Amino acid sequence: MEREEIYSLLQQYQQGKLSTENTLLLYTWLDQVAAHPITEQLPDADANAMKMSVWEHISSQSSKPRVFWLRWKWAATAAILLLLGITYLFRQFIHQAPPPIKMLMASTGQGQMLSLQLPDSSVIWLNANTTLEYPETFSDTLRKVVLVTGEAYFDIRENPHRPFVVQSNHLITKVLGTTFKIRTYKELPDQVAVGTGKVSVATTRHRYLSQLTATDRLVYHAATDSFDLDSVTNAEVADWIQGNIVMTSASIQDVLKELEGIYSVQFITSRSLEKGKLSIAFKKGMPLEQVLQMIERVSVQPGKIHFRNKEAGLYEVY
Incomplete structure (x- = not known):
């Protein structure tokens, strides 16, 4: 059944106006839902309220002719209604979750270099043997990419309302708008070096490490969960692009x-x-x-x- 049709039947059910034919149609659909229940998300208060409502509904139908249409699977349907509730089903159909954002991948091989423009017009340069995952579109609150392996230089457009986040092997680097370089290989320490602006660095386990400014470099040693801070030249951060x-x-x-x-x-x-x-x-x-x-x-x-x-x-x- 289409979403609108199910929504209409559920409304009629809640109002007690559902015909016998549509009752069978709704229960047939609910039989299918029974095979894939989602029971964890209904608050206890809603579950208790629906328990009384469903029992009253089932009891009121027990003396009517249409009761013999109920099959043994209706017990599973009642359990679904008890746990999910009509209000939850309404929520599911009225407030559909947005479709998942499509992720894209860019990679370079040995001796290759690649530049790409992100949906917000930020630019990333990938050095050789580098793989980056990034979304086709950014969300309204966050711009996030994943540097799977390799080395990349980021020139990020400033947007105070949507921070830019890079996840690498062991680090989370967060900026609002700046230029910086990240180097990440599984066999080597992760590095973050800043060209302009500020970045904050934390581990993927959410342990804050440091805030970096221009020419600062952080080297993270995952084996000991420790890091070093030193300075680099602007040439080291960006000149490899040329x-x-x-x-x-x-x-x-x-x-x-x-x-x-x-x-x-x-x-x-x-x-x-x-x-x-x-x-x-x-x-x-x-x-x-x-x-x-x-x-x-x-x-x-x-x-x-x-x-x-x-x-x-x-x-x-x-």
């Missing part, structure tokens, strides 16, 4: 992850590289061998590192 790679006090792991995305290569090593830090700047068009030579010269902690080309696209770090 092909200029600037990394300040970055871990060697971070640098190698960047190189894997840009040059479509893979690095393997038996060394521990989490504590090694270096600062480096280069253009994306620079040959990989030249970049690796730069890293060999500037790497000092926890010791010099070197690279060996094992085969096409595969380098060993030793």
Whole structure:
């Protein structure tokens, strides 16, 4: 039955004006509802009120000829009415839930970069090996996207009435309108670096971490539920969009992850590289061998590192 027809029958039922034919029609539909009941949402007060109403209705029909039309499944129908109530069913049909918002996905592979415009005209740039989920339309109260993996730069239009939220692997980053970069890989700490404006950062478990302003960077270590704060240059936050790679006090792991995305290569090593830090700047068009030579010269902690080309696209770090 159509929604309007069901609504009309329920109205007639509540007013005691439902014909015998329509009573059968309504109970047939309710038989179908019985297979998929939703019993949790009716308040106790409504349930108790409907209990009396339904019992009175059933009792009043017991001496009338149409009572023999009732089938054994009507008991299930009465249970549904007791638990859901006519008022709840009215609510279901009058106040239909809005359709779910369609989610879209954008991804880049190795050596790729992509820019996309969101429904509010904000712009996001995706670095290599990055996946972003975003809604086809934003709600009236919130603009939310999910950075599944990778690195993205956000240029968000200001809207004080609709905060912009980015969920990454371990962090929730909230802004009103600003520019910032987020880097998230499962094997590396999450990073948030701010170009302009302010952002607030909390964990996905809703533990507030810090408010960041221009050139602030937060590095979150999920294993220890701890974070570090330091500073970066504006060039590091945004220049990679134009092909200029600037990394300040970055871990060697971070640098190698960047190189894997840009040059479509893979690095393997038996060394521990989490504590090694270096600062480096280069253009994306620079040959990989030249970049690796730069890293060999500037790497000092926890010791010099070197690279060996094992085969096409595969380098060993030793």
